[in-house]
Amino acid sequence: MQVTRSIPRKLSACRLIHNHHILRSSGPAGRTTSFGFRTVPEESKESLVKGVFDSVASKYDLMNDASSLGVHRLWKDSFVDTLKPGRKGPLRCIDVAGGTGDIALRILDHARENYADRETTVDIVDINAQMLKEGFMRFKKTMYHNTPQVSFHEANAQELTASQFKNDSYDLYTIAFGIRNCTSVPAVLSEAYRVLKPGATFACLEFSKVNNSLLSTLYDQYSFTVIPLLGTILAGDRNSYQYLVESIRKFPSQPDFAQMIRDAGFSTGGDFDGGAWTELWGGIASIHTGVKI
């Protein structure tokens, strides 16, 4: 598969110790980060992830439905319902790593249906052009196509161009199931801090650590057995889905990620379920929120 072929041969000479909670470290080959359970040079993670998403883009929605048995829709509904966009007037939202437009669509629909709000806008940002294309096609089937309410931008969440994404310009920053694919999570968080207005909300929906050991065992078995097989059968791509389930295991736990959000300057709730984060389905996914003071 193209994902494995792009790793340089000298990688096999690096001898690094895996630590599930440390995403980035220095070794004899320079700065490295995790790509699933593999350790790769930092510079190559972005292109490896690009390879994964180029390959999964066309079947992304089908695979989400198949691997989560449709539950991801409930999680995303929960996510947007928690945020209640439009309750206090029209918002300027930015949805990062939002390629296929699931969250953006829900934000616009929530504002329209609950608050008759047609002035809320969402800027969908994604580093991968294929995913943005899928999102654009999905939006073409809705009433938001060709309106100022939605726009699509190809940009890197770690370095949003300052001229296009000005400081203190957004009321809501959302990132759903995207932050674990970024090479440097702190960089994403500080960019989020920069573009949000004071008083604005940062919200992140992401897979997290399951603390219940029975559920965790079942979830691991399902992730590592069924999901790569579904990837093989439905999408003809085992490696990309193997990467996706491994990257979930490498992401920091809920308290660690809450601390990273605080380190970027946000103010969060306490370090417990219901405070800085809300667990969904026993911790399979969590919604982390923070406010820029």
Place this chain on the structure above:
Amino acid sequence: MSVICTSFPPIIRVGAHSLMKPMYSSYHKTLNHRWNSVINTSQARSFVALAASPRSSSYATNGKSRSVYTNLRLKPQPAYPGHIPLTPFENGVLAVGSALMSLIDTRRADMVAACGETTAGPTLVKLRDTMLESPEGRRILKEMPRINSQTLDWEKLRSLPENTFGRAYVRWLDACKVTPDSREPVHYIDDPELAYVMQRYRETHDLYHALFGLKVSALPELALKAFEFTNLGFPMTALSLGASIRLKSPQRARLWGEFIPWAARCGSHARCLLTVYWEERWGQDLDEMKKEFGVWDPPAGITIPRPSRIDLP
């Protein structure tokens, strides 16, 4: 042996093992000798050399290795490049899923391949033993030749006389606009030698097309699958006949009425075609070859036209 161990419940495993033991003990004595003689052949290196050396160390230095996450007791380490070890449960899920997916989307060649590998079971062992029983088959297992566009000498094949097998193969490739490079590599067979037998089957499938001059559309493909079932025995080839429900009625009637009877009779009468060392026979006359193997042409309607007299020199 590992195929039996992973696919069957304990009681059948013990029975099968005791039946197979006489075959295996004499076979394993010759195995070491064959591994040693094979390692230096450049073509064989990719399959055999990795398996002959201790698996964990030689594979760990290969940058493509991937750690196996769950249930390490049931899953062996990858034994060759591209090997994806599966637990029995995963094997079953993939067998069912790939069979359904090949039916839904017949263009998914990777699903047909996966179905073949996950349902192969003892067929590959039987085929490997059949190959060992013939001198030509033994040569194939020793040298492990591969068929792709790098290993074929196109100039030589095109220059062969008209009624030779090599020329017929090139003519078939041109007529059907296919290349020998489109075959999915083997992923789900645990034993490297059996994986080679599977790979050889996949690569010689096109040669069976060329032998009869069969086209590549649905009807001839199903007829050839029926032939392969009676000749080689893969369960997937029989399962694939289920795809005949996707044919239109008249075509389906012709398939079951004319072509499958031909395939069944021809396939069971012929010698096992996996024992044929095709690379040594490019210059052999086509009709003489068919008589040697004990095959005959299918009924009209699914073959490419034979070169007319004016094309012959």
